[in-house]
Amino acid sequence: MNGENLLLLSFILFSLSLLVFLTNRNLLIMLMSLELMLNAANIALVNFAFVRRSAEPAAWLFMLFAVAAAEAGIGLAILLMLARTFKTLRADLINKLRG
Amino acid sequence: MIKDLLFYLLSATAIVSVLAMFFQKDPVKAAISMFVTLFTTGLIYMLLGLRFLGAIQIIIYSGAIMVLFVVALTALSSFPPALSSKMDFKIPALKNLLTAPVPLALALVLTALLFGPDVQWRSPFAVSLGDLTRSIFIKHAFQFEALSLLLFIAVVAAYVFARRTNER
Incomplete structure (x- = not known):
């Protein structure tokens, strides 16, 4: 278990989440994969805390948790609004700027 | 191991x-x-x-x-x-x-x-809670406060989005 392994895990999780994001048409699952991408970035930050043996990246990680919570809250609110306006959750059917 | x-x-x-x-x-x-x-x-x-x-x-x-x-x-x-x-x-x-x-x-x-x-x-690499809190509340106090503002804005934004959808 070393820094490279953590970076590799972060890379794999980010790539797979990106794959899920790009191949899905459901907005809810796209938002979930966004959260997972942020989670993968957090693992990369943990790698820096691990390699540098420092609390600094850990402090930033703590702040990123709050950013993720804000992102999920706003994202789901926007999703709810879109779903009520367009009556669907499919990203390819939401093709108007003015609902 | x-x-x-x-x-x-x-x-x-x-x-x-x-x-x-x-x-x-x-x-x-x-x-x-x-x-x-x-x-x-x-x-x-x-x-x-x-x-x-x-x-x-x-x-x-x-x-x-x-x-x-x-x-x-x-x-x-x-x-x-x-x-x-x-x-x-x-x-x-x-x-x-x-x-x-x-x-x-x-x-x-x-x-x-x-x-x-x-x-x-x-x-051996454990980050103690003391180091973490010192880093957050002393060294990065400004960022922490900015983060609280971000969370407040997020709450207001979520409320506004939900209210508008209710009106339609």
Whole structure:
């Protein structure tokens, strides 16, 4: 278990989440994969805390948790609004700027 | 040795659950896969010595945010379609192969973490809670306050979006 392994895990999780994001048409699952991408970035930050043996990246990680919570809250609110306006959750059917 | 093994097991579980999310069509099952990924990530943090952040990850990410997603799932369940992957993989055997080891590996890891005699929680690199709080509240006090403002704006924005949808 070393820094490279953590970076590799972060890379794999980010790539797979990106794959899920790009191949899905459901907005809810796209938002979930966004959260997972942020989670993968957090693992990369943990790698820096691990390699540098420092609390600094850990402090930033703590702040990123709050950013993720804000992102999920706003994202789901926007999703709810879109779903009520367009009556669907499919990203390819939401093709108007003015609902 | 056992920590390395646990790390690889947890990493494999996280990767397999994201893969399972890729093959899922049901958003509820995708949410469960996401929960497993976030939970195993929290366990990895704990394994690395970041016990506090691991606990926060499990409480906030796989707790609070997942509850938010479950509430959204119930609120949005009336809207079609249930879901869809653009690439339609019709390989049920492969799907079962991918999803079956997830709960098994999780149960194994939890048992090893809780009852394993050789597992040392405090690794040489453990970041103490004191160092972390000093870094957050003294060195990065301004960023912390900016973050509270961000959260406040997020709450107001979510309220505004919900109110507008109610009026339509």
